[in-house]
Amino acid sequence: MNHKIAPSLLSADFGNLKADIDMVNKSEADWLHIDIMDGVFVPNISFGFPVLEYVKNLSQKPLDVHLMITDPAKFIKEVRDSGAFMMNVHYEACIHLHRTIQQIKEAGMKAGVTLNPSSPISLLEDIINDVDMVLIMSVNPGYGGQKFIEHSIEKVKKLKELINNKNSKALIEVDGGINLTTGKQIVEAGADVLVAGNSVFKAENPTQMIHQLKHLD
Ligand code: DX5
Numbered sequence: 001m002n003h004k005i006a007p008s009l010l011s012a013d014f015g016n017l018k019a020d021i022d023m024v025n026k027s028e029a030d031w032l033h034i035d036i037m038d039g040v041f042v043p044n045i046s047f048g049f050p051v052l053e054y055v056k057n058l059s060q061k062p063l064d065v066h067l068m069i070t071d072p073a074k075f076i077k078e079v080r081d082s083g084a085f086m087m088n089v090h091y092e093a094c095i096h097l098h099r100t101i102q103q104i105k106e107a108g109m110k111a112g113v114t115l116n117p118s119s120p121i122s123l124l125e126d127i128i129n130d131v132d133m134v135l136i137m138s139v140n141p142g143y144g145g146q147k148f149i150e151h152s153i154e155k156v157k158k159l160k161e162l163i164n165n166k167n168s169k170a171l172i173e174v175d176g177g178i179n180l181t182t183g184k185q186i187v188e189a190g191a192d193v194l195v196a197g198n199s200v201f202k203a204e205n206p207t208q209m210i211h212q213l214k215h216l217d
């Protein structure tokens, strides 16, 4: 298995972010996943650009930014300036998704489209060749520590099929309820990147957990 691990900062200790970012820096993690929420698109608020700026200066891992906000197209420049290499926008939050994806790429970032659990893979047919990544939500977005939705496994298989049929190079990232069991199932289904919040930051030994998630076989 040759997948990437992106620990989600949402489950880190906000009173001691530096220590948790240092832990990720020294670990086998590939990216650092950053969740930005606005209290409108999702029923929670996390943190915004001033915090991200601080994270950018401390993180040695590429920043994978997941925007759970309405109209993310308004903030492309801010996300880029905050050091993101990947900007993930929700399909459900973008009326002109194709334009937004082009603008993210023009700004010099990789572009990801995210699907909520109730949004079917078929919605991606006409955008799959334009995106660098699809982020499949395996929980309803808004909170860390929720239970993995089993149906996500079928969904990843379907997405893999669509990617192969359309000769797309898009990566598949999965976010929500990922632990050693669900992580293995979802990588076997075709996922390229695992996001993990609670399972990493609430583990007794987070560095070791990242190692285990990276070497699932
Ligand atoms: C949820 C966020 C996730 C969250 C995952 O809305 O998008 O990135 O941090 O947390 P766990 O891994 O605990 O489900």
Ligand code: ZN
Residues within 6 Å of the ligand: 008, 033, 034, 035, 066, 175, 195
């Ligand atoms: Zn996320």
